[in-house]
Amino acid sequence: MSTMMKEHATATEMHGFSVTDSPASKRLKVVMLDEKTTKAFAESVAEWTVQAIEYKPFLRFEVADRLDKITNQTLSAVLNDIIRDRETGAFLLDYAGDPGVGDSEEARTEFNVKLSTAISHLVGLSNHDAMYGQYYARFTVRNVDSSDSYLRKPHRRMELHNDGTYVNERTDYVLMQKLKEENMEGGNSLILHLDDWEDLETFAKHPLAKQDIVWGAPKSKNVDTKVEHPVFFEEDADGKPLMLYIDQFAEPSNKEQGKYLYEMGESLEAEQNCLSVPVPVGSMLVIHNHFWLHGRDKFVPHPDLCRELLRQRGHFTN
Ligand SMILES: [Fe+2]
Incomplete structure (x- = not known):
């Protein structure tokens, strides 16, 4: 005591x-x-x-x-x-x-x-970011985009997810910092705590919750290998579920897995307890990566829209 x-x-x-x-x-x-x-x-x-x-x-x-x-x-x-x-x-x-x-x-x-x-x-300690080639990544979101994931797509909502789904390295936390912003309206960070997700039980106690699923990354991430793990890959010290999920990079191997993932995505996007957080230039949002999900709201189109972000993903060292 x-x-x-x-x-x-x-x-x-x-x-x-x-x-x-x-x-x-x-x-x-x-x-x-x-x-x-x-x-x-x-x-x-x-x-x-x-x-x-x-x-x-x-x-x-x-x-x-x-x-x-x-x-x-x-x-x-x-x-x-x-x-x-x-x-x-x-x-x-x-x-x-x-x-x-x-x-x-x-x-x-x-x-x-x-x-x-x-x-x-x-x-903790920042992981190497293969996309940028440093212990951090800097990237810019503009009005027009030709990349191969939703990371830089401005006019749509980026769905709630965890980071580190397609790598073997632990990603205990995610840091997202705003470096620059011009002509931006909307685009708040969206975050949802697992214990505030109304349907958590439905998915965490589902027969597929602990079944291995294959996860792979698009080319721009510079990660060639695929990994396998369940969506609810671990429990914390109190037995509460920890999550490792992203809609874009899951590769379901049968109809059941496909349906499970589809319904999970629908539930997360409909969740009312999701927080919408503005992040001013210079400030940073830091979240536990396995009991918080994160995403981003859509922006209002503008020809000169520009936002520069920095991210660091890391693991706890003790
Ligand atoms: Fe992310």
């Missing part, structure tokens, strides 16, 4: 940032770095370019550590508490004030990449 109380006491201490509930849901926390923290972090990592951090993986942990030190190590404690707790498991992190890196878009983007690198490495 004393250990639990101690852990709780540590986790609720905060230096240099605040935590509030999102208006969308108590499950989603809003973490705001103070102005002083923003500036101090920018200064503490000014000696490294993003390129240096790409070339030397150990610098990613150093970047994280510098931010944590500014908060007397309370930020890592709080973020890990939020992301691992089944009741929450999601936060939107933003920063107050100007980091003081100058007004150029490039300098601001460099700062944003460093900040998301710090956050990711406070909760």
Whole structure:
């Protein structure tokens, strides 16, 4: 009991940032770095370019550590508490004030990449992103698109899914950061907590819930192999289901699997408890990848519509 109380006491201490509930849901926390923290972090990592951090993986942990030190190590404690707790498991992190890196878009983007690198490495370790060839991926959504998945398609809703379905690597969490946005209307992030999904029982207790299904990726993902796993691939410490599902990349091998997946997709898209979350430029949404599903709402068409995003997918290291 004393250990639990101690852990709780540590986790609720905060230096240099605040935590509030999102208006969308108590499950989603809003973490705001103070102005002083923003500036101090920018200064503490000014000696490294993003390129240096790409070339030397150990610098990613150093970047994280510098931010944590500014908060007397309370930020890592709080973020890990939020992301691992089944009741929450999601936060939107933003920063107050100007980091003081100058007004150029490039300098601001460099700062944003460093900040998301710090956050990711406070909760775990970013996986290599085969699509982009780095520990993160940057990609742009425009009005016209010719790619082979719904990732960059602007005028339709991207259905709720988990990441990491077609790789063998664990994807415990997903970080999605907004780097730039022009002429955008709509396109909020959509997230759904598994325990808020009305039909969870129907699908998690279904005879096919634990049956292996084949998952493969389209060409642009640069992943050649296919993997096999059930949709409900694991349970957490309390026996609650964890999910690993995406409609686009499942390859059902018979009519029963096809129907199971089809009905699951229909149910998820009709779910009223799905949250619609705006993500301002510079801020990032970080979610537990196996008890939250994510997607994106459609945008209003505009010829000069442009949105640049960064994602990091990672695994917990302990
Ligand atoms: Fe995704």
